[in-house]
Amino acid sequence: MRVLIVEDERQLAENIAGLLREQASFAVDISLDGEDGHHMALTNPYDLIILDLMLPKMDGLAILRSLRAQRVQTPVLILTARDATEDVVQGLDLGCDDYLTKPFEIAELAARCKALIRRSHGHAAAVVTVGPVTINTTARQVTLQGQPVILQAMEYRLLEYLAMRAGDIVSKADLLEHLYDFDSENFSNVIEVYISSLRRKLDPGPAHKLIHTIRGQGYLLQERRP
Numbered sequence: 001m002r003v004l005i006v007e008d009e010r011q012l013a014e015n016i017a018g019l020l021r022e023q024a025s026f027a028v029d030i031s032l033d034g035e036d037g038h039h040m041a042l043t044n045p046y047d048l049i050i051l052d053l054m055l056p057k058m059d060g061l062a063i064l065r066s067l068r069a070q071r072v073q074t075p076v077l078i079l080t081a082r083d084a085t086e087d088v089v090q091g092l093d094l095g096c097d098d099y100l101t102k103p104f105e106i107a108e109l110a111a112r113c114k115a116l117i118r119r120s121h122g123h124a125a126a127v128v129t130v131g132p133v134t135i136n137t138t139a140r141q142v143t144l145q146g147q148p149v150i151l152q153a154m155e156y157r158l159l160e161y162l163a164m165r166a167g168d169i170v171s172k173a174d175l176l177e178h179l180y181d182f183d184s185e186n187f188s189n190v191i192e193v194y195i196s197s198l199r200r201k202l203d204p205g206p207a208h209k210l211i212h213t214i215r216g217q218g219y220l221l222q223e224r225r226p
């Protein structure tokens with residue numbers, strides 16, 4: 001999952017980004033002003049946008065209004081100052097999905113982010129099951145036939161994304177855009193390396209595949225054969 005934080009308090013933005021990278025396995029980009037944030041939100045396929053309201057150059061509500069007018073459906077969580085009920089109401093009317101009042105517990109923000117992303121993919125519950133594999137997106141724990149499977153951070157990030165879109169063919173370009181932020185070096189052959197290590201850990205047997213390669217199109221996570 002890849003998240004955009006639009007927040008002009010650099011330290012706060014970096015704290016949120018650090019936590020989401022470490023505790024949610026998200027790729028995270030930061031934008032420190034409204035104009036830049038608006039541009040980044042329009043030009044990259046984020047899974048979630050965390051949007052401060054009081055921003056230099058373009059305020060958060062104007063960004064939200066513009067994104068929704070241009071049919072950007074990405075979930076948006078707004079950050080507001082205390083005593084800003086009117087802003088919250090306006091934000092909800094404009095199509096934000098959730099809000100938090102500053103100061104907030106970063107752990108609560110992470111939990112809300114995960115829930116928003118899951119729901120945007122049609123998963124209300126925190127545990128996602130694909131055949132014999134369960135993914136607990138809160139604890140980031142994976143089991144295969146009830147047995148715990150230890151995954152590296154990038155393997156988990158890849159599996160979680162494929163699981164959110166289980167049953168859909170996900171292109172390699174999509175994976176590169178949703179698993180990496182601007183600061184990471186993303187080489188498409190690395191995706192293949194992670195796919196094969198996930199397969200070694202998760203495919204129950206050669207006759208029973210979960211991760212299918214669809215030639216020329218991408219990858220598909222599902223229990224039955226495509």
Ligand code: CA
Binds near residue numbers: 007008009055
């Ligand atoms: Ca601000």
